[in-house]
Amino acid sequence: MTDSLTSLGLPDGIRACLFDLDGVLTKTAVVHTAAWKEAFDDFLRHRDGPGFTPFDPVSDYDEYVDGRPRADGVRTFLASRGIELPEGGPDDPPDRDTVHGLGNRKNELLLAKLREQGAEAYEGSRRYVQAVRDRGLATAVVSSSANCREVLASVNMEGLFDVRIDGIVAAERKLPGKPHPDTFLEAARELGVTVARAVVYEDALAGMDAGRAGHFGYVVGVDRVGQAEALRKHGADVVVEDLAELLKGDATA
Helix, strand or coil: CCCCCHHHCCCCCCCEEEECCECCCECCHHHHHHHHHHHHHHHHHHHHCCCCCCCCCCHHHHHHHCCCCHHHHHHHHHHHCCCCCCCCCCCCCCCCCCHHHHHHHHHHHHHHHHHHHCCCECHHHHHHHHHHHHCCCEEEEECCCCCHHHHHHHCCCHHHCCEEECHHHHHHHCCCCCCCCHHHHHHHHHHCCCHHHEEEEECCHHHHHHHHHCCCCEEEEECCCCCHHHHHHCCCCEEECCCHHHHHCCCEC
16 A cells, blocks of 8 residues: 555545445435335325425435435435334334334335346546555445345446444344434445544435544545535535545545
């Protein structure tokens, strides 16, 4: 490793890179959004009738769902509408009106859409992660998704990460999800680095909050939907539209 990481768009001293999955590495955020909208709209239509207020795939998704564990997304969005459902359990069927039932309905829709459309990686992200590894930095993927391993395998990126902290691992270890920093902290711990020497890459506002709350050495905001200013307000040190910009030095602070 040379003495400077400027070619990666990073400050010196960084030793590990912690990447979110959906919207940072893979183009699955749009599929997640569609699945959430269908699940919530079906629920609201049944509850409130044809005059229901639909789930907004931009503002509602960004504010209440993006980056959060599935059940937290259900609770947070419904709370914004003044709706409270019984918790139920993780094995609730997808047609049951509980937090977990509605979350399982969303996951059922997501998996169906992924089977139909497939997953796709951002090629700029693939190049960037490879460049990071070529420089000898440790890598982790940190995602609230329970489908993280399958998605990474489908785009041939599973072998690019030393550590995976996803929705399954978080549940097993009882780690609260984003905006809490615990999943990122766990990734840094597994990689054997301090938070001051780790950088977080996120596209979700909840992920930005997690990076800030964890006091990580650097936080990169990835702006896929035109929310650069919001990413900065939530703690991004730098914002890019694609990770490849960091390799070219085109990032905007």
